[in-house]
Amino acid sequence: xxxxxxxxxxxxxxxxxxxxxxxxxxxxxxxxxxxxxxxxxxxxxxxxxxxxxxxxxxxxxxxxxxxxxxxxxxxxxxxxxxxxxxxxxxxxxxxxxxxxxxxxxxxxxxxxxxxxxxxxxxxxxxxxxxxxxxxxxxxxxxxxxxxxxxxxxxxxxxxxxxxxxxxxxxxxxxxxxxxxxxxxxxxxxxxxxxxxxxxxxxxxxxxxxxxxxxxxxxxxxxxxxxxxxxxxxxxxxxxxxxxxxxxxxxxxxxxxxxxxxxxxxxxxxxxxxxxxxxxxxxxxxxxxxxx
Amino acid sequence: xxxxxxxxxxxxxxxxxxxxxxxxxxxxxxxxxxxxxxxxxxxxxxxxxxxxxxxxxxxxxxxxxxxxxxxxxxxxxxxxxxxxxxxxxxxxxxxxxxxxxxxxxxxxxxxxxxxxxxxxxxxxxxxxxxxxxxxxxxxxxxxxxxxxxxxxxxxxxxxxxxxxxxxxxxxxxxxxxxxxxxxxxxxxxxxxxxxxxxxxxxxxxxxxxxxxxxxxxxxxxxxxxxxxxxxxxxxxxxxxxxxxxxxxxxxxxxxxxxxxxxxxxxxxxxxxxxxxxxxxxxxxxxxxxxxxxxxxxxxxxxxxxxxxxxxxxxxxxxxxxxxxxxxxxxxxxxxxx
Numbered sequence: 001x002x003x004x005x006x007x008x009x010x011x012x013x014x015x016x017x018x019x020x021x022x023x024x025x026x027x028x029x030x031x032x033x034x035x036x037x038x039x040x041x042x043x044x045x046x047x048x049x050x051x052x053x054x055x056x057x058x059x060x061x062x063x064x065x066x067x068x069x070x071x072x073x074x075x076x077x078x079x080x081x082x083x084x085x086x087x088x089x090x091x092x093x094x095x096x097x098x099x100x101x102x103x104x105x106x107x108x109x110x111x112x113x114x115x116x117x118x119x120x121x122x123x124x125x126x127x128x129x130x131x132x133x134x135x136x137x138x139x140x141x142x143x144x145x146x147x148x149x150x151x152x153x154x155x156x157x158x159x160x161x162x163x164x165x166x167x168x169x170x171x172x173x174x175x176x177x178x179x180x181x182x183x184x185x186x187x188x189x190x191x192x193x194x195x196x197x198x199x200x201x202x203x204x205x206x207x208x209x210x211x212x213x214x215x216x217x218x219x220x221x222x223x224x225x226x227x228x229x230x231x232x233x234x235x236x237x238x239x240x241x242x243x244x245x246x247x248x249x250x251x252x253x254x255x256x257x258x259x260x261x262x263x264x265x266x267x268x269x270x271x272x273x274x275x276x277x278x279x280x281x282x283x284x285x286x287x288x289x290x291x
Numbered sequence: 292x293x294x295x296x297x298x299x300x301x302x303x304x305x306x307x308x309x310x311x312x313x314x315x316x317x318x319x320x321x322x323x324x325x326x327x328x329x330x331x332x333x334x335x336x337x338x339x340x341x342x343x344x345x346x347x348x349x350x351x352x353x354x355x356x357x358x359x360x361x362x363x364x365x366x367x368x369x370x371x372x373x374x375x376x377x378x379x380x381x382x383x384x385x386x387x388x389x390x391x392x393x394x395x396x397x398x399x400x401x402x403x404x405x406x407x408x409x410x411x412x413x414x415x416x417x418x419x420x421x422x423x424x425x426x427x428x429x430x431x432x433x434x435x436x437x438x439x440x441x442x443x444x445x446x447x448x449x450x451x452x453x454x455x456x457x458x459x460x461x462x463x464x465x466x467x468x469x470x471x472x473x474x475x476x477x478x479x480x481x482x483x484x485x486x487x488x489x490x491x492x493x494x495x496x497x498x499x500x501x502x503x504x505x506x507x508x509x510x511x512x513x514x515x516x517x518x519x520x521x522x523x524x525x526x527x528x529x530x531x532x533x534x535x536x537x538x539x540x541x542x543x544x545x546x547x548x549x550x551x552x553x554x555x556x557x558x559x560x561x562x563x564x565x566x567x568x569x570x571x572x573x574x575x576x577x578x579x580x581x582x583x584x585x586x587x588x589x590x591x592x593x594x595x596x597x598x599x600x601x602x603x604x605x606x607x608x609x610x611x612x613x614x615x616x617x618x619x620x621x622x623x624x625x626x627x628x
Binding site: 033039041086090091094098099100102103104106107108110111113114115117118222225226228229232233236265267268270271273274275277278281282285 | 341345347349400401404407408410411412414415416418419421422423425426433535538539542543546550577578580581583584585587588591592595
C-alpha cells in the first residue's frame, strides 16, 4: 500500500489527541472497575448524559460546554454516590454483585439511553464554542482545536485525580479500600463511605468526558455503546486502576484506531478496541502498568 | 419426572398452543407468537450460562445475529448458484454450529479470567461482529439484505405458520436441554462454579471445561434461534439485528422469571414477551424497551430470585421442593466483616 508521510503524521497526531480524550472517558472506569471492582458498564451512558447536559445549557444559555461540565460535576458526584448506595444495599452487601449487579448496571445503561431517545429523539446534537472550527497548521501538521482543547483539559483532569489519589487522605483511603477493607476498618475509616466517595468521583468525571465528547463529535443517545468496548479495553490494557497506565493505553489505542481509519476506512475502527482487549486478556491480563 | 415424559408433556402443550393459534385463524397470532417463542429460546440459552454458571453474557445479540447472517450468506449462495434449497432445520443447525463455535472461542480466550472480563468481552464481541458484517458486502453490508419469504409451504400452509412451528419445536428442545442439564452431573458442576469457583476447582471440578461446554451450548441455541429470523423479518439490517433489545431481553427475562431453574426463563419470556407485543401495538416500541429496562432494574433490586422466588416466598416453601436445588450463599448476610 502506498501512503503519504503527512497522512501518517497527521494520523498519529490526531491519535494522540483523541487518546487524551479517551483517557478522560476511561478515568471514571479506572476508578470504579479498576480500583473498586465495581463493573460499571453504564459509565458510557453517564458520559452521554454529560453530553446532553452540556448540550442543553449550551443551546439555551450559550455557556461553554467545558465550563458547564465543571459546574455540573457536583451533581454527577451526588448521582454517583446515590447509585453506589443502592448498589451497596441491594447487591454488594448480599454478595450478589457478580450476576445481578451487572444486570443492574446494564439496566441503568438501557434506561438512560431509551429515556434520552424518547426525550430528544435519535437526531445528532452538537454544541457551539469558540474553539470549535479553527485549527493550527505547522507545515504539514494539522491540529484541530476541537480535539486539542479536550485533550489538554483531560490531561489536567487526570493529573488532578492522580494528585488526589496519591496526596490526600481520602485518595489514599480509596487506594487502600481496594487492597484491604478490614485493615481500613481497623484504622477507623468506613470503607463503604470511601467507596461511595470514589464512585461519586468516578461518575463526576463522566460529566467532563461527556462535554469533551460533544465538542469532538455530534452525539446521539446510542453513541455511548461504541465506547463500552474502548473504555474497558483501555482500562484493562492500562493495568486496572493505574491512571498513568490509562493515559498510555488510551493514547496507544487512539493512535492504532486513527491509523486504522486513515488507511483502512473508518468503518473498521470499532473492531480495533476489541482486538486490543482480547489480545491483552490473552497475553498480559495484568495490563501495561499493572499493580 | 423422566426426561422422555417431560418432553412428551411439553410437545403436547406445544401442539395445543399451535392448535389454538390455528383455531383463532389470524396470522398475526403467528407473527406475535414467533417473537415470544424466539425469546423463550434466547432466555433459556442465556440462562444455561448466566443462571447455572453465573457468567453474564451481554452479547446475546451477537450470537443471535450470527445465526441470522449465516442464513443470509447461505441464501445468497443458493440463489446465486441455483443450488438445492436447504430446508430450515438444516439452516438452523448451521447457524447453531457457527454460533456455538464462536461461543467456544470467546470462552476459551476470556473464561480463564474473572467473570467480569467475560461479560465485557461479550459486550465488545457484539460491536466487532457488527463491524465485520457492516463491512461484508456479500451479506448486504450496512444497507441490509432482502430475503424473499416463500408464500406457502407444502403441508402446513402459509410460511409464517411453518416458522412458528419450527420455533415452537426449538423452544421445547431448548427447555428440555436446560432441564436435562439441570438434573445431570453437568448441572451440578455448573452450580459449583456459580457458588464458589475457587472451591470447586480445589475439589477437582474441571471448571474451565464445564464453562466452555456452557458457552458452546448457550451460543449454539442462540444461533439456532437467529437462523430463521431473516425469513421472518424479510429485510435484515445490522443495526437492528445487533440491537441492544435482544441483549437486554435475554438478560431481563431469566432474571425476572428466576435464574435457578428452566421454568424461570420460560415464565420471564412468556410474561415479558407478551407484554412487549401488547405494548408495541398499543403504545410504542421505544416505551416498551423502557418498561423492560425498568422491570429489570426493579426485579434485581427488589426480587433477586425473580417470579419463581416470589412464588416460593408466597407459598412459604423451601425452594428445593420445586426448583430441585438450592442456591448456596445467595441470602447470606454481610459478606464483608
